[in-house]
Amino acid sequence: MQIKYTLPLLAVAGFLFATYTAINSNNPTPIAEAITEPASAPFKAFIAGAGIIEAQSRNIAIGTPLPGIVKAIAVKVGDQVKADAPLFYLDDLDTLATLAIKRADLTKAKADVTIAKATFNDAKSLSDLAEAVTDRRAISAEELLKRRNAMLITKARLESALALVQQAEANLADTETTLSRLIVRAPVEGEVLQVNIRPGEFAPTGFLNTPLLLLGDLNQLHVRVDIDENDAWRFDKNSKAIAFLRGNRSFKVDLSLAYVEPYVVPKKSLTGDSNERVDTRVLQALYRFDRKQLPIYVGQQMDVFIEARDYSTNKDSENSQNDAKGPSS
Known part of the structure; x- marks a missing residue:
């Protein structure tokens, strides 16, 4: 007898539960109340x-012209900085070593110029003495030609030495420029809004989703x-x-x-x-x-x-x- 009535009762209970679930699922979900009331327009149209x-000044995303490891940060969030003030420094050990080499090259080039000038002055003196001889029988034409050529050769060597000095100065200036570019500076006067780089981290060049440093004029x-x-x-x-x-x-x-x-x-x-x-x-x-x-x-x-x-x-x-x-x- 119990089995005879148990199955119908379970069927009725399942039907009632399904009906209840269907009715509740059709009820509209209550709208969550706004945390704050939205603003309303003060104009008709x-x-x-x-x-x-x-x-x-717009939010200026500071980048770096050269990639490298950050050596030091010169500012923190909230600092007021002047235009051209240092913001952070990149590692410059390699550049400093290259700078020392370029300075030595310049010193050697200037020394070579001194030697070339002395050699040219000596050759010019000998050539002038030969040219000053009035009696052409006292000096052969071959000797006179040698002295003239020797003066021209030493003059060309002097000009070459002077050119090497200019080249060495240009190489030194190039290295000094690279060294200065390893110091990232503020393009305008403003306030530091974000600092997203730390010493020891690698600072890449190009467009970044997260800027290395954010700067802006908040006046x-x-x-x-x-x-x-x-x-x-x-x-x-x-x-x-x-x-x-x-x-x-x-x-x-x-x-x-x-x-x-x-x-x-x-x-x-x-x-x-x-x-x-x-x-x-x-x-x-x-x-x-x-x-x-x-x-x-x-x-x-x-x-x-x-x-x-x-x-x-x-x-x-x-x-x-x-x-x-x-x-x-």
Whole structure:
């Protein structure tokens, strides 16, 4: 009897469980509450864009003209540096050894010039004595020719020695230039934003995803705004613009246009929104603002709203005028 009723009961229980699971799976997933309320546009018609803070001089990714092992770092994050100040040093032992060789070569070349000058002066004196003899019977034509040729040969050797001095000086200057290039210096006055290299590490040349060192002039900050290419035709350089600090919309600041980069580029700055388009191009406008009004850092994002002309009002006005005129006869 127990087996007779057990199987139907299990079947009913399985059906009820499946029904319960199906009903619960159809319930909408509750939407997670936003950590902070998003900023709202202060204009009736506007262009919205994501902005990212950067230095007035742009964020300068410092590279090295020569590859090598880093010997020492001269700065740390947050340091204020003057233009041409040393940032870090590359290993220079090989270059210093080469420099010593080039200096010795220059010293030898100058010594050879001294010898060549003395030899030339001796040959010239003998030639002058021979030329001063008025009685050609006192000296043979062959001897006179030898002395003339000897003077010309020593003169050519002197010129060659002088040329070798110039070559040695050029080689020395080349090595000194290489030595100076092993000291990476600041191209502009600014603040050190990042240091991503350590003593003993290898510093490569060329483009790097992570710069060796990041530098920027923070006396004035800019916000780089990405304007979708579909809204580029609505953008007006003279329009008002307001930026809200990402994460706290109570911090806002009026923007003034610094300049617009007229070349439309592929979008790179991502906001993280699930509905964000990434397969688009953007017009980049750079705005300046008073950094004292905001607790903000380079690389931080802002929500930017730019006032735009309300074209929908113009269309409604045109439609009403067409309706008032009626059909054309």
